Amino acid sequence: MNATSFAAQPAAPLSAAIIADLQAAVGAANLITDPAECWTYGGDNSRLHALPQAVVFATNTEQIAALVKTCRRHRLPLIARGRGTGTTGAVVPDQGGVILSLERMNQILEVDAANRLLVAQPGATNQEIQQAAAAAGFFWPPDPTSNAYCSLGGNLAYNSAGPRAVKYGTPRENTLGLTAVTGTGEIMRTGVYTTKGVVGLDLTRLLIGSEGLLGIITEAVLKLTPLPPAKRLLAAVYEDVSSAAEAVSAIMAQPVVPCALEFIDAQCIEMIRDYAQADLPRHAGAMLMIEVDGEAEQLTQAADRVAEAARVAGCMDIRIAQTEAETADLWAMRKALSPALRQVAPKKINEDVAVPVSHLPKLIQGLEALSQTHGIRIVSFGHAGNGNIHVNLLLDPEDAQQMQAAEPCLAAVFALVMQLRGTLSGEHGVGLAKRDYVHLELSPESLRLMHDIKRCFDPDNILNPGKALPPI
Amino acid sequence: MNATSFAAQPAAPLSAAIIADLQAAVGAANLITDPAECWTYGGDNSRLHALPQAVVFATNTEQIAALVKTCRRHRLPLIARGRGTGTTGAVVPDQGGVILSLERMNQILEVDAANRLLVAQPGATNQEIQQAAAAAGFFWPPDPTSNAYCSLGGNLAYNSAGPRAVKYGTPRENTLGLTAVTGTGEIMRTGVYTTKGVVGLDLTRLLIGSEGLLGIITEAVLKLTPLPPAKRLLAAVYEDVSSAAEAVSAIMAQPVVPCALEFIDAQCIEMIRDYAQADLPRHAGAMLMIEVDGEAEQLTQAADRVAEAARVAGCMDIRIAQTEAETADLWAMRKALSPALRQVAPKKINEDVAVPVSHLPKLIQGLEALSQTHGIRIVSFGHAGNGNIHVNLLLDPEDAQQMQAAEPCLAAVFALVMQLRGTLSGEHGVGLAKRDYVHLELSPESLRLMHDIKRCFDPDNILNPGKALPPI
Structure with a gap:
């Protein structure tokens, strides 16, 4: 499911009796029901959105217990929410119900x-x-x-x-x-x-x-x-993504575990070159950001070890960030990637698959092939040390053919990941966005067990109903 | 529950029909029912014992699936078992049933x-x-x-x-x-x-x-x-257990995390002095074994850091094992502790409570007081870096008064641990031995949920029934 195919049920206003019950549970000052006010609590960073019937701000655990009991009595969906930075629609009240914002429980x-x-x-x-x-x-x-x-x-x-x-x-x-x-x-x-x-x-x-x-x-x-006393950041540049992926595998096979091992493909590099303060290489196929941490005296040796492993065939350059400013710039560039892609493509589908690190070359090659086949630009970056790659399908909503190709392309990406012993999501989760693909990864037996376990905790299915697990 | 109060139901022989079904599931060559042969599969290192009605040796997953289905059909308890080194009676078939030995699935x-x-x-x-x-x-x-x-x-x-x-x-x-x-x-x-x-x-x-x-x-x-390229072992000796406990807390509050941080009390030191090859200090109240690992060149600095933290008031001596032989001797001594205690006391109750490391001094002082109050010798050693202390109540089964004091003393130990925000078991688990104390740590709500979850996986309660969770 994605923003193009998503249409939530319009939620009816709550009855006065339910509102009174909610007020009794959490206090009138902690409840809003005005649709205009509730609106901002209906979405997350997936751009999926649905209007909550009410928003509650709890200030302690006992209030939340009372709120849950109230919602259960009325069979009202209850969805806890933080700052809405998730990317899967997991906090979108697509079945209506109450949003519990935890912003006031921030101690x-x-x-x-x-x-x-x-x-x-x-x-x-x-x-x-x-x-x-x-x-x-x-x-x-x-x-x-x-x-x-x-x-x-x-x-x-x-x-x-x-x-x-x-x-x-x-x-x-x-x-x-x-x-x-x-x-x-x-x-x-x-x-x-x-x-x-x-x-x-x-x-x-x-x-x-x-x-x-x-x-x-x-x-x-x-x-x-x-906190490690010191860190050192290396930027390694490769002719192509495959050699960068080989380097990731080599780095992870030696004893010094980096505290970050990030992968950035050529398209990402090009895309943010103009925004970035850091000096980014031209004609590079991919880049790795490799950070080591530990006692200051030991960092040179640790950096040498990982640099040695990183120097596979196709490695064009490895350099150590010389100043704190340069390190900060490189990280700022990495952090800017996700928002920058938003600027470039009117619509992006952002996945975060993970595969065993030795399968990264095959994943990257497979993504290039799928990009060709489906006529969709795919750019990738991410936490390569975990094999966790953020795969971004960049789409133009005006281009009907491309929009039609998006779902088949995504399905093919997931099928590839499954072939490579991977997982659909390394860290973003499932929410609504990936729910329809979960059966690719989990067996019917596992899914049934998970539904059974949910029933133990939540017999009336009021807590974030319909998310994460497809129905069986 | 412990070996003194334990009396399993004598298990009736299985019917010919059930035996035939079990044979059909796993093959006749993988089944024994002769009580004399089954006997050795009825106990573990807790010294609790009950005779299994049959023992099965599976060689693959499909056989086990068939076995479970057979046991379920006959409502026969099924208990999987490794080498029986557990200390809680978790693999003892106290309700009868089939032991599944996994010794042939060892690839x-x-x-x-x-x-x-x-x-x-x-x-x-x-x-x-x-x-x-x-x-x-x-x-x-x-x-x-x-x-x-x-x-x-x-x-x-x-x-x-x-x-x-x-x-x-x-x-x-x-x-x-x-x-x-x-x-x-x-x-x-x-x-x-x-x-x-x-x-x-x-x-x-x-x-x-x-x-x-x-x-x-x-x-x-x-x-x-x-594998870390190198390790270095330090032995630190303290006037009393409290100062050793303070040192543990200090070591864990600085950045170099040791790869082992073991605590041994004075009684343990005395007890194994004669058996040990290592040179053990006299008149010491406690000893810590602190190991650091990493690149060889970095170990001196790492050892210095932990030694500095370990040098609290009451520290009598810190020395670094100079040779591999000395290191091996110290570790052999540590590993000999548990069996050595067996030799010394005809009966021991061996617990493995854990408390936050800063509460170790209070735990150790509390144990000393309980030892006095109940007239039971208590010796302690263990994984101090996790706050995980093996508390051994040494008992003489001939001494009726002492045997009677054992359960109240144990209950007081657990109450103390709960007061100190600890857990009944850091790594041994519950099995039969600690089942009756679990309510001290888990709320009725948690226990109910755990039973519900068990029912999702095992609706007829055939898998190791009655262990780990007290009935609710």
Whole structure:
């Protein structure tokens, strides 16, 4: 599903009785129902949109429990929402219902340096968490490109990662425990305050990445990692994407794990050359941004090791960013890619498939072939160290032929990824956008189990109904 | 529950019809029913024991699916089992039924260095996996003390860790995907072949640590980590356990993460002095074994950093193991602790609680007080970097008063751990031994959800019934 084929049911206004019940649950000051005000809470970065019937702003867990019970009584869909930076329509109320905005639950409750943990509410932004952690000498590894805006709740709901995941993992590897409200309005705690714990089933990881289907996370205990004393960034340029992909595979096969290993194809480089401050190579087929971190004294050796691995056939140049300004420019360029593509193409379909790193050359070659076959420009960049490539189909909505080719092309991309032992989504999740493709990856048995598990948490299917899992 | 209070129902012999069905499922050559032969498959390292009604040796996933269907038809408990090195009675057939020994499914199917993954069957030992990984320059982080014998299936079922978890995590952080047979006999694949993947719910982590309640793992895709080029071991000696605990906290608050941070109390040191090759200090209150790994050139600096943090008040001596032999001796001593305690005390209750590292001093002081109050010798050692302490109550079964004090003392230990924001089990799991204490840690809501989830996977409750989760 994408913005072109999406048409939500228009939601009827809520009855006075339901509105009164919602007010009783959360307080009149925390509820809006005016469509004009609700409008901005109906979309996300997928450009899918539907008008919520109401928007609620909770300030504590108990309010959310009361809200869930109210929504359950009225069989009203309830969709928790952070800052709407997701790309899959997962927070779009396409079946109507209530949006729960967690923006007012944005406190960082505890930074416990001795135990390397931080407790925060879901509305805190990733950046606020990083700042609080940094003040104690730590960071929280997940760092989506949208980290200045995106919130913890969304990071957990999608298991969002970012460049650092290649070395430090995703939220599932960096979260100790959660407080959540299930679809019956029960408040539960999962997990532990320690880095080991094996009592009962792992509900923490089950909730993480569940896209709001199982519960609403109202507090999280995050595992912190010490800030590395220093970093060094290398930019490696290749004749073609295949040689860059070979280099990724070679880098990941040697012992020094980079803290970022980003891939940028030629089209991306060309596209942003004019906007970027950094000196970008001409006639390059692809570029890698490789960052190593650690003690300052050790970085030269670490950089040498990865540079050695990166120097495969087809490598045109490897250079180390000489100044902090140059490093910042390169990263700014990388971060600008996604918004820049928006400027270039009136419509883009942005996927984030992942394949085992040794299959990256085949993926990239396959994408080039599909681009030719379907007459659609495809540009790619992303977190190559995880094999996680952001594949962007750039479309002109005025071009009927191209728009018609988009879905078959996308289906062919996913089929290719499946052939290469990959996954449909490395970090963006499924939401509405990829729901119809999930059967390519998950067996009917797995899907049935997942629906059964959802029913355990949410027997009346009120929590973000219809997202992430296709019906069976 | 422990060996003194445990009395399993004597299991009746299976009917000829059931035996014929089991033979049809797995082949006559893969089934034993003679009680004398079955006997050895009825216990684990907890010393709990019950006679299985039959033992099956499967050789592939399809056989296991057929076996599960047969057991389901006859409502026969089915308990998968590795090498029986667990300490909680989790594989003891206390309700009778069939033991599925996975010892013949011990193949390492794939070592994929380029993608840092290894595919293995559950019967492969941890050591066999390490050897296969090492040949390609990698290791799999989980390393229980029993690694020479314990098998992958058990490591996954308990989420077993070991010393390296402090830096590299547990099976949940080091497993990409699984093949499993559910309680309905369905074969399912979970997870991905990549280090990121967010399609559907995280069934991989849900199965890991589920103690055989949800499914029988028949294949696992493990995430490998590059072998560090070098290691260095420090032994730090302290006047008392509190100062050692303070040092643990200080070490974990600075950026260099040791690859092992083990704690050994004075009683342990005294107890094994005579057996150990290593030169153990006299009059010490506690000892830490601190290992750092990395590039050889960087180890001096890393060792200096942790030594600096370890040098808290009460530190008597810190020395670096000078030779490989000395390092090996120290580790052999550490590994000998658990069996040595067996020699010393006719009966021991071995717990593996975990608390946030900054609470270790309070835990250790609390244990000393409980030892006094209850007249029971308590010795402690363990993975201090995770706050995961093996608390051993040493008992003399001839001493009626002491035996009577054991359960109240254990209950007080767990209450203390809960007060300190800890968990009942860091890596051993629950099984039968800790089942009656689980309500201290998990809320009724969480427990109900876990039972509901079990029902999704195993509607007739045939997979390891009655373990890990207390009834609600």
